[in-house]
Amino acid sequence: MSLQAVLAEVDPGWFARTGESLDPRLLASARRSRLGSRLLARMLLEAGAADALLAPRPGGATPTAILRWPRAKLNRLVRDLGVLAYAPLIRAEVRREPVRRIKKALGGSYLLALDPTIWDARVDRHVHDRLRGEWDALFAQLAGQPEDDAPLFAVLERQGRAELRRWAAERDRPLGEWVALQHPPEELVRGHLPEKPVLLLATHHETRREAA
Structure with missing residues (x-):
């Protein structure tokens, strides 16, 4: 599963900053691009919301929690x-x-x-x-x-x-x-x-x- 596919499952509320939600159009665009996906992943990591889930893995493998738990x-x-x-x-x-x-x-x-x-x-x-x-x-x-x-x-x-x-x-x-x-x-x-x-x-x- 790609990073984009993983981020598609994340509730938009996790990308809100200073109490304001990210514009839905910007969020959709970010989820579709590699650069945007990396920026969204960084937001989750900076918030301490995905330190274990998005930790680097050999070959960029999909986290096992995601594979085990659709x-x-x-x-x-x-x-x-x-x-x-x-x-x-x-x-x-x-x-x-x-x-x-x-x-x-x-x-x-x-x-x-x-x-x-x-x-x-x-x-x-x-x-x-x-x-x-x-x-x-x-x-x-x-x-x-x-x-x-x-x-x-x-x-x-x-x-x-x-x-x-x-x-x-x-x-x-x-x-x-x-x-x-x-x-x-x-x-x-x-x-x-x-x-x-x-x-x-x-x-x-x-x-x-x-x-x-």
Whole structure:
């Protein structure tokens, strides 16, 4: 994958400077040219956003994190990590309508939150209280949007990105930078998943065969 192709996956927000976004036409032009791509890459490096991902490699090889984690696969991992992170609330949910809605929206991923062999879902009281507050606010919003699950996915995916970046900061820095760059710069929510379930899910998604 060329540098231009890599930069095409980076959210435009990472190229903003002094609070102002780069003109979309200039950004598109820069992404198409070698010189422009090098300048954009330098912007990411100067911001400390891609030190590991864009580190020099023999022969200019594509970073392995990008080859291992195309966007669709990475998105599935992020959502599942979010589901797992909210397992303490999902397991405790007994209200009929929220349970029905969660099952319908998440499909097979719902079972992740219920499986004690992946994670026992034990968290400190302050973590549980924070998750409870976010969960209650989410379902108050969803009550007024009976056909729109976007807020649910947004909450799960934001938490999933935080969990993955927290884990990757110690275990796989290029992966952490790759997932961050595909979304606008954001203030991370606090992560709480132990290392083992994150590694388990990451390994599962990385080695899973794509459907034909």
